[in-house]
Amino acid sequence: xxxxxxxxxxxxxxxxxxxxxxxxxxxxxxxxxxxxxxxxxxxxxxxxxxxxxxxxxxxxxxxxxxxxxxxxxxxxxxxxxxxxxxxxxxxxxxxxxxxxxxxxxxxxxxxxxxxxxxxxxxxxxxxxxxxxxxxxxxxxxxxxxxxxxxxxxxxxxxxxxxxxxxxxxxxxxxxxxxxxxxxxxxxxxxxxxxxxxxxxxxxxxxxxxxxxxxxxxxxxxxxxxxxxxxxxxxxxxxxxxxxxxxxxxxxxxxxxxxxxxxxxxxxxxxxxxxxxxxxxxxxxxxxxxxxxxxxxxxxxxxxxxxxxxxxxxxxxxxxxxxxxxxxxxxxxxxxxxxxxxxxxxxxxxxxxxxxxxxxxxxxxxxxxxxxxxxxxxxxxxxxxxxxxxxxxxxxxxxxxxxxxxxxxxxxxxxxxxxxxxx
Amino acid sequence: xxxxxxxxxxxxxxxxxxxxxxxxxxxxxxxxxxxxxxxxxxxxxxxxxxxxxxxxxxxxxxxxxxxxxxxxxxxxxxxxxxxxxxxxxxxxxxxxxxxxxxxxxxxxxxxxxxxxxxxxxxxxxxxxxxxxxxxxxxxxxxxxxxxxxxxxxxxxxxxxxxxxxxxxxxxxxxxxxxxxxxxxxxxxxxxxxxxxxxxxxxxxxxxxxxxxxxxxxxxxxxxxxxxxxxxxxxxxxxxxxxxxxxxxxxxxxxxxxxxxxxxxxxxxxxxxxxxxxxxxxxxxxxxxxxxxxxxxxxxxx
Numbered sequence: 001x002x003x004x005x006x007x008x009x010x011x012x013x014x015x016x017x018x019x020x021x022x023x024x025x026x027x028x029x030x031x032x033x034x035x036x037x038x039x040x041x042x043x044x045x046x047x048x049x050x051x052x053x054x055x056x057x058x059x060x061x062x063x064x065x066x067x068x069x070x071x072x073x074x075x076x077x078x079x080x081x082x083x084x085x086x087x088x089x090x091x092x093x094x095x096x097x098x099x100x101x102x103x104x105x106x107x108x109x110x111x112x113x114x115x116x117x118x119x120x121x122x123x124x125x126x127x128x129x130x131x132x133x134x135x136x137x138x139x140x141x142x143x144x145x146x147x148x149x150x151x152x153x154x155x156x157x158x159x160x161x162x163x164x165x166x167x168x169x170x171x172x173x174x175x176x177x178x179x180x181x182x183x184x185x186x187x188x189x190x191x192x193x194x195x196x197x198x199x200x201x202x203x204x205x206x207x208x209x210x211x212x213x214x215x216x217x218x219x220x221x222x223x224x225x226x227x228x229x230x231x232x233x234x235x236x237x238x239x240x241x242x243x244x245x246x247x248x249x250x251x252x253x254x255x256x257x258x259x260x261x262x263x264x265x266x267x268x269x270x271x272x273x274x275x276x277x278x279x280x281x282x283x284x285x286x287x288x289x290x291x292x293x294x295x296x297x298x299x300x301x302x303x304x305x306x307x308x309x310x311x312x313x314x315x316x317x318x319x320x321x322x323x324x325x326x327x328x329x330x331x332x333x334x335x336x337x338x339x340x341x342x343x344x345x346x347x348x349x350x351x352x353x354x355x356x357x358x359x360x361x362x363x364x365x366x367x368x369x370x371x372x373x374x375x376x377x378x379x380x381x382x383x384x385x386x387x388x389x390x391x392x393x394x395x396x397x398x399x400x401x402x403x404x405x406x407x408x409x410x411x412x413x414x415x416x417x418x419x420x421x422x
Numbered sequence: 423x424x425x426x427x428x429x430x431x432x433x434x435x436x437x438x439x440x441x442x443x444x445x446x447x448x449x450x451x452x453x454x455x456x457x458x459x460x461x462x463x464x465x466x467x468x469x470x471x472x473x474x475x476x477x478x479x480x481x482x483x484x485x486x487x488x489x490x491x492x493x494x495x496x497x498x499x500x501x502x503x504x505x506x507x508x509x510x511x512x513x514x515x516x517x518x519x520x521x522x523x524x525x526x527x528x529x530x531x532x533x534x535x536x537x538x539x540x541x542x543x544x545x546x547x548x549x550x551x552x553x554x555x556x557x558x559x560x561x562x563x564x565x566x567x568x569x570x571x572x573x574x575x576x577x578x579x580x581x582x583x584x585x586x587x588x589x590x591x592x593x594x595x596x597x598x599x600x601x602x603x604x605x606x607x608x609x610x611x612x613x614x615x616x617x618x619x620x621x622x623x624x625x626x627x628x629x630x631x632x633x634x635x636x637x638x639x640x641x642x643x644x645x646x647x648x649x650x651x652x653x654x655x656x657x658x659x660x661x662x663x664x665x666x667x668x669x670x671x672x673x674x675x676x677x678x679x680x681x682x683x684x685x686x687x688x689x690x691x692x693x694x695x696x697x698x699x700x701x702x703x704x705x706x707x708x709x710x711x712x713x714x715x716x717x718x719x720x721x722x723x
Contacts, residue, residue, distance in 0.1 A: 071683045074469050096686055100470030186578050186667050241555035243667050244578025249554055258556070378685045389668035392580065 026057050026084035026309050028302070028316070031069050032333075033061045036270055040333030041087075044138060047325035048316045055312040057084065066093070073305075077102055082305035084313045090126040090299050091373040092380065094134045095420060097303065104304040106133045109317040118321065118339045120358075122367025125422050126374070127301055135301030136317050137338035138329055142354050143193045143265045143298050143370065144291040147272070147283050152179050152260040164201070164233045164289045171237035174260035180239030183250035183262035184391065188384035190247060191391040192372060193296075194263050194288075198230035199223075201290030205366055212374035214419035218406040227402070231394040233289070234263075243392050251275075254283065263288055265298060269350040270334020279350035287357060295361035298370045299338065369422070376418040379409045456699070463692035469682065474689070481693035491694070494665075494672045495701060497584065498653060501673060502705060505652040508592050510644050513599025518629060520600075521607040531604070538597035546661025549590035553577050553662075577663055580670035587671055591658055595651065599644045606640030607633060642713040649709060653702040674698045 032041040038061070045059045062069045066089050076082045082102070088094060097103045110116075110133040116124065119137060127135045146161075153159075153170075156177035161167040171181035184190055200208055202225045203216065210216035217223070239259050242250065251268050253259040255277040262268065269279055277283060287294070302320065304313040319325060326337035327346045336354055337346075340362070344355045361367045372380040386402040413419055430438075463481055465474035485491040516534050520527055537545070552559040553576035561573040576586040610633055618632045656675035659665060665672030665680065672680075674694055682691035 067679075067683045070469075070686075074683075077470065096468060097470055100468065101472055102470050187664070188666070241575040241578060244553065244555040244575040246550070253556070378687065381680075381685055385666075385668055388666070392578070392667055 026055050026312055026316070027060045028057050028085045028087075029060050029062050029069060029072065029083040030087035031062050031065055032087070033063055036274065036333050040139075040329040040335075043328040043332055044320050044325055047322070047328055048319040051319035051322070051325075052312065052315045055084075055309075055315065057316055077305070082307055084307075084309040085302050085304050085316055088135055088301050088303040089373050090135065090137070090301055091369060091422065092375065092377055092420065093373060094127065094301070094303060095129045096377065098129050098132075098134045102305055103134045104306045104310045104313065106136060106304060106314070106317060109133075109136070109314040112314075112318050113321045115321075118341055120338075120340060120362040120367055121365065122295075122297075122362065122369060123299065123338050126299065126369045129420075135303040136321055137299050137301045138320055138326065139300040139333065140330075140336045140338045140358075141265045141267055141298050142295050142336070142357060144197060144263075144288050144294065144296040145266060145285045145354070145357075146182075146261050146263045146288050147254060147268055147285045148261045149179075149254050149257055149259070150282060150284055152177070152257055156260065158260070160284075160286045161289060162286075162292070164229065167289050168233050168237065170261070179260040180253065180258055181260050182234065182237035182239060183245075183253055183259040183264075184238050184242040185245050185247040185250045185264075186243040186388070187247070188381065188388060189372065190264065191388040192384040193265065193298075193370075194234050194391075195226070195230045195387050196296050196368075196371065197263070197288035197290045198233065199226045199371075200294065200296070200368065201229060202226040205294065205368060208368055208371065209422065212371055212419075213421050214410055214414050218403050218410055224399075224403065227390065227399055231390070231399075235391050235394045237261075238391065243388070266336070266350070266354050267334055269354075273334065273348075273350065279348065279353075285350070285353065293360060293364055294366040294368060295358045296368045296370065297358070298373075374420070374422050376409075376413045379406070379413055382406065382409055459692045459695050459699075462689055463696050465689045467688045468686035469688045470686070477689065481690045482697070485690065485693055485697065490669050490672070491674075491677065491697075493669060494674050494677045495697070497671070497673045498655070498698075498701065499705070500584070501588075501652040501655055502649055504588050505591075505595070505648040506645055508588065509595045510599050510648055512592065512596045513601075513644065514603050516596070516600045517603035517607055518633075520604060521633075522625075531601075534600045535597040537594050538601075540594065542594075542657035543661045545590060545594045546658050549586075549593075550577070550662050553586055553590075578667055580667055583663060583667065583671045587659060587662060590662070591655075594658070595648075598647070602640045602644050603637065606637045610636045638717055642717060646706075646710055646713065649706045650702075653698065653706065674701075 028045055030041050032038050041059055045057050048057050060083065062072045069087065073082065073086060088097070094103065113136075115133060115136070119127075123137055123140070127133050127137060148160075152174060156170075156173045156179065158170045158173045159166075161170045174181040184194060199211075203211070203222045207216055207222060211223075239250070239253065245253075247264055247268065248271060250259065250262055251264070251271050252275075254262045255272055255275055269285070272283055273279060279285075302317065304310055304317065321339060323337070323339055323342045326339040327342045329335070330337040330342070331346050331351070334351070336351065336358055340359075344352055347355055358367070372384055374380070375383060383406060386405055390398050390402050462474075464476060464478060466477045466481075467474040520530055520534075524530070540548075555561060555573070555575045555578060558576070560576065561570070564570055564573045574582045574586070577583050614632055614636065615628055618628045623631065654675055655673050656679065659671055659673055659676050660679065663671045665676040675698065678691045678694040678698070681687045681694060
């Protein structure tokens with residue numbers, strides 16, 4: 001009998017130890033699997049582990065991108081074992097998960113960090129759903145900069161373009177000098193990010209948000225004009241075979257001096273810097289025509305699923321939004337810290353330029369989140385696919401099909417009341 | 423006692439015991455998911471909401487009228503044709519060459535089979551690099567031999583991308599067909615081949631009239647597996663193009679994944695899965711039945 005009791009006690013102790021271990025070791029899921037991205041994420045989690053005493057956070061890499069992470073999350077939600085926190089896209093992604101009752105409202109953590117003060121207004125509006133914060137930003141990248149090879153510009157006698165006319169003139173001069181004028185890459189996002197410059201040129205910031213809210217039709221004259229501007233000013237400049245390249249391959253083309261310009265998110269600056277092609281020396285950057293004084297940005301946040309770990313996760317959220325933690329991530333990854341209290345002196349040449357741009361845009365109230373994530377998910381994704389198709393074949397036929405497809409989806413979304421007034 | 427009421431013998435119970443676990447596994451991991459997918463395909467659900475909305479056959483009807491879906495289905499059918507002909511034919515050719523006892527046979531065996539041991543995602547990464555349109559290995563090699571004019575925008579041109587993907591899949595899967603055919607050739611009784619040679623048959627006649635007919639079991643395995651691989655094709659396409667550019671290389675499994683996790687449309691994704699199940703059944707099952715009969719017939723002969 002004594003033996004049985006002892007075995008039972010031992011079993012209980014083991015179960016208890018396992019339970020305590022599970023509570024203490026909390027997982028943070030993300031898809032930053034290598035290089036500067038992983039280094040930044042590890043630094044962020046290390047900062048949280050230093051600040052939080054009663055829990056240990058461990059980063060778990062889900063290989064792939066946001067799509068693979070969603071798949072893994074869904075399985076975890078079905079199994080009732082979600083992570084303590086996870087990397088999420090902004091805006092509509094957060095709405096989908098919060099509508100599904102899966103997300104923990106970060107109201108208390110937001111108040112503790114004074115989120116309304118440390119994050120710009122344009123950032124705040126894409127982490128809140130109906131005024132409730134469901135994510136905190138940690139990784140912000142501008143997507144309206146054009147990088148250029150300084151030597152190519154000098155050899156072609158090109159000065160930094162300031163408007164669409166000088167931009168197309170720069171393309172012509174680069175082409176005559178033997179360069180591919182403007183790099184681009186295949187995929188759902190990259191042509192779309194380029195198109196935003198033309199779109200904002202035509203519809204302005206108000207029109208941009210009207211599209212996000214479903215108030216401006218894709219079959220209207222403004223959108224058609226934006227497509228024409230994109231076709232005449234950017235698609236006509238694109239390098240040969242651009243659609244068969246990844247963005248890193250095109251960045252290599254800029255580094256190697258094959259391509260004169262490349263419009264890409266600011267992570268490209270980090271990539272080129274790592275390759276020994278330094279900002280301010282080998283390459284420089286300018287805001288795309290139509291977006292001068294504005295910032296269009298892509299941002300990742302950390303969200304907290306409902307579950308037993310929300311108290312510790314709240315502490316994690318507070319820890320990763322401090323200026324030190326945000327700076328640690330941004331400087332390693334090569335992005336911007338969304339927290340405006342981060343000292344700009346932490347950045348190098350490129351980062352300081354982007355920080356200045358973002359600060360000016362914030363002051364002008366001209367901070368525009370990536371439209372892809374403001375639209376209902378199906379419409380945003382189709383938007384990217386259709387713009388890439390148009391960039392490959394900018395014929396009137398494809399333009400008409402693009403407009404018809406997107407307008408059809410907009411009408412469906414309107415009928416389902418799916419748009420959000422961001 | 424009527425036969426239907428007879429008590430089960432000890433042997434019967436033994437059989438049932440052996441069959442119980444496989445039956446249970448089949449029901450849980452095959453029958454239930456199929457039924458669950460059909461049920462899901464009749465609903466509108468984003469994968470996270472607590473409730474699903476019943477929409478009847480709407481997902482099937484919408485898909486059937488979408489050019490995107492029809493294009494992906496057609497791509498799958500083209501892939502079936504390709505997989506049945508190219509990797510299979512190349513594998514048979516390589517096996518026939520090596521079966522003639524050339525020097526370095528063991529080294530060639532390893533070389534031919536090695537690509538098949540590489541994971542699909544790694545194959546995608548390798549070929550993504552090789553297909554870089556300006557400076558990739560394929561374009562560079564063509565330039566070196568004076569065929570630079572044949573180089574293409576391998577993965578970026580909607581008219582070329584499927585052929586490019588097929589090239590990489592042929593490189594990857596030919597090793598499997600080779601191995602099965604090679605093993606089959608080595609198992610053919612030598613007296614049959616010797617008899618044909620004594621009768622004055624040429625090497626070509628020996629192969630087509632003697633060896634190849636005796637390779638039926640191997641052929642069935644290779645063709646069956648190739649057809650199934652073509653219908654469930656996903657990983658290489660996803661790793662290399664994600665179905666792009668603009669859906670041009672999309673197959674049904676890729677579309678299903680994109681709808682489910684890229685667009686939060688689990689119901690429609692499930693409908694794609696059911697369509698894929700039906701198409702695969704229609705295309706592959708008659709072949710398997712036909713081939714099985716051929717094997718039985720040839721064994722009887």
